[in-house]
Every structure is written in structure tokens, then in C-alpha cells.
Amino acid sequence: MDMKKSVGRRELRPIVVRGGGDLATGTIFMLSRAGFPVIILECARPTAIRREAAFCEAVYWGEKSVEGLSCVRVDSPGEALASAGPDRPVLLVDEDLSSLSVLRPQVLVDAIIAKRNLGTRMDLAELVIALGPGFTAGVDAHAVIETMRGHKLGRVIYEGCAEPNTGVPGLIAGYGKERVIHAPAEGILQNRKQIADLVSAGEVIAVICGSAGEVPVCSSIAGVLRGILPDGFAVPN
Numbered sequence: 001m002d003m004k005k006s007v008g009r010r011e012l013r014p015i016v017v018r019g020g021g022d023l024a025t026g027t028i029f030m031l032s033r034a035g036f037p038v039i040i041l042e043c044a045r046p047t048a049i050r051r052e053a054a055f056c057e058a059v060y061w062g063e064k065s066v067e068g069l070s071c072v073r074v075d076s077p078g079e080a081l082a083s084a085g086p087d088r089p090v091l092l093v094d095e096d097l098s099s100l101s102v103l104r105p106q107v108l109v110d111a112i113i114a115k116r117n118l119g120t121r122m123d124l125a126e127l128v129i130a131l132g133p134g135f136t137a138g139v140d141a142h143a144v145i146e147t148m149r150g151h152k153l154g155r156v157i158y159e160g161c162a163e164p165n166t167g168v169p170g171l172i173a174g175y176g177k178e179r180v181i182h183a184p185a186e187g188i189l190q191n192r193k194q195i196a197d198l199v200s201a202g203e204v205i206a207v208i209c210g211s212a213g214e215v216p217v218c219s220s221i222a223g224v225l226r227g228i229l230p231d232g233f234a235v236p237n
Contacts, residue, residue, distance in 0.1 A: 014039045014084040016105040020056030020091060021048040024111035025066055028089050032069055038089040039080045049227030052195050058091045077102035115165040133162045178220045185215040186237035189229055197225045208235055
């Protein structure tokens, strides 16, 4: 399906993208650079790990720039419509899609990458596109985009589903699940290392302060820290 032909680029209202994580940000970046206005809908406490490459950080800071493109947080659907423009994506906190009655998008993209459908339906816009597993093309969305690493990455699916989530991170330098560290306790995260820092195997990269005291979070391998939740984040058990 040709998006420009199906909805008419000249009359196109801002494209609505659910989610502002790193994969969503790549999508938003390309749409913006192609001249499309974009409105991002995010939750109140986004948990993107690769925060330096995620527009959802605008929820916390009011603005976030990635590769020279800046995204600004707005406070209402009306402000979003007035502010969004080519090369000017804006972010609105709206997890339950209550703003869609005002935004009335012709194109909606679900880029949450939750590995399941969190309320996206084909009747929400003239063209609904979903990224990754958890959606069926022709049922939940008009098209699904493959996000699994491999030769099918980026493939547009018009019938069926993307590859199912394996739960195992892709291999980089021979490491898969070792690259992901899960919180060992509940509490408030206090970072000891920042994104892009070099770390050694076993080195403390953060502590979680809670009822059990300060519980260390240690790196399982040596390398560069690619992502970590923000300092002060309330980590659930």
C-alpha cells in the first residue's frame, strides 16, 4: 500500500506514532525527514533503555534531540496539532488514546514494541501500521513491519504476523542474553555509570535502594554501556 496515494500527502494530517522508544524514534526520524508532521503518544513513565536515541525522554525533560532532530513535549491535543510540522515532531502523554478524537489521524503507527497489542485497532485511522510481533495484518492493522534481526528485517506484511518474540536478545560479539541485566530488587535506581561508559565484568553500574538496603547491579560482561534506565527511576520487583 502506498501511503502517499492512499491518504493524499498534501491533505495529510499529522501522523500519530504510539511510542517514542529507540525503534519508534527511528521511524519518527525518517517520517519527519521525509516531510511528514508527527505526533508521538507516550505513557507517563516511559522505560526506554537506550535513552539517548529515544524521543520518549521528552516526557521527563520537555525536549529531546536525536541526530539533530528535536522533539518537544506538548500538553494537549490542540497544542499538538498546532505545533507539529515537518521536522518538528511533538510528544503528548496519552497512553489510552483519548486524544484521537481530536487528532483524527489518517495514519497511525504502533511502534511501542510491547510484543503484544495494547489497544491498536484498524478502525483508529485510514491506515494503521504496527511494528513487530503481537499484531496480525488484516485484523489489528492494515500492515505489520518485521522487526526481527535477519534478512526479513523491515519487511512489510499484509497478511499474517511478524516473527514471534523469542525473549532472547540478538547476538552482538557473541553475547546474547548476557547483554541484558534485570533488576535484582525493588526500589529506587541510583546509577553509578552512564550510557557510553566502559565497564568491566562484575563492575557495579547501579544500586537499587529499597527495603533490602543498597542492592548492587553489576555488569555481566565487559564492554560499553549501551542503555540504562534513568537515575531515580522506581524499579518494580
